[in-house]
Amino acid sequence: MDTSVSPATQTTDTPAVQQAPKVQARKVNVFYGNKQALFDVNLDIPDRSVTSFIGPSGCGKSTFLRCINRMNDTIDICRVEGDILLDGKDVYARDVDPVILRASVGMVFQKPNPFPKSIFDNVAYGPRIHGLASNPEELSEIVETSLRRAGLWTEVADRLDEPGTGLSGGQQQRLVIARAIAVRPEVILMDEPCSALDPIATARIEELIDDLRNNYCIIMVTHSMAQAARVSQHTAFFHLGKLVEAGPTEQIFTNPNDKRTQDYITGRFG
Template structure:
């Protein structure tokens, strides 16, 4: 579908974020398409991670943080009082910069979410779900014979794939990734990028990345943030080859960043 707005999974309108008195985001409006990867790029401290955390209300956990404006997921505002943030975060999974497996076995890392959300009704169903999640995260063949060893014993790239398996085990609709490869070596990074490309057929994925090359490789849509504002957004190839704003052009060509 060429008109990505027609299939927007998440719609942000006039989003403003304040940390105490300091405003971190200014009137951000963006349509995020379903079954595609949207990359958020821009210099450090420009608000892209702050915006990402608005989608699953992770900013709720920061004292003094206030979010204004509207973020709509499938027609419902995520900030409505009757929206349970715990259930929202099951629908909107998150993968952080530093792999953060639980201090549990590989199996328990993946089984944890389905258990607490009551997704499975039997041990065999749980085992099947753990296996399918690890397979979809491209990790099963490497860990099948050591499911009951600690997840923290895996390499960095494997840990990040474990965290992705943990996120998809609860059948989310959206997956947020905050610089998921910045702590990984090039080989592990390539593996995660391949995985992102495979997962986008099933999920709405939003990735914050400091690597413009990565954004160009994995995303179909790109938004450029600068000083708390969304400068422009559009199809990735257009943003990189023919940006409309000189600030985007300057960032992409390395004049600042």
């Protein structure tokens, strides 16, 4: 939890990590057809903290996020080179089943996407697929714990069999987070989780993210620099497919090394 001591992120030539990073990227290049979207990204992401990716639209931050749980596999023309290590193990290795990988690297999307099922079935979806519960009681327990952790339990406890699509936008996003938590992931990827929400719902989600970092490695793409500053301990700035700078959030926002970071953060472009 002690994030101020661990200089979590780093660039190529200074591997000064005290705590082993949860996710490591080494020379990651991503292509969509002939177009290269990411260039030689090297990045270490620590466990039990929130890391934000910031940068202008189209800079490759979402692409990189989707590499970590191999969601890019679902896009035919997408090709990934380089290594992404989760706990030191390459997720693109031949013997890794992306389906198993995604169970330990959960993902929350920009728009809340609850399944057209009941609230209970939404959360129980992952545990059922992966056989995490051996009996119905255990399943309801997992559902309850996940909803509690996502801060949604008190609001939905008495209507678990109503459709998840009937909740408000902010509630839906927390439902989706509960759904992700239910499969006990180690890493949770969030792709602009608040951009479709109003400020109040956003505040709830940010609070929730802050809680969750005690147990998970959270990686978040955001367009709001204020949000990155508020909730993340580490920040990585992407520009035109390159990782420009990464480091503790405070440092990136108060004393960036690169002029492009400075310009973006002060609102000169992007």
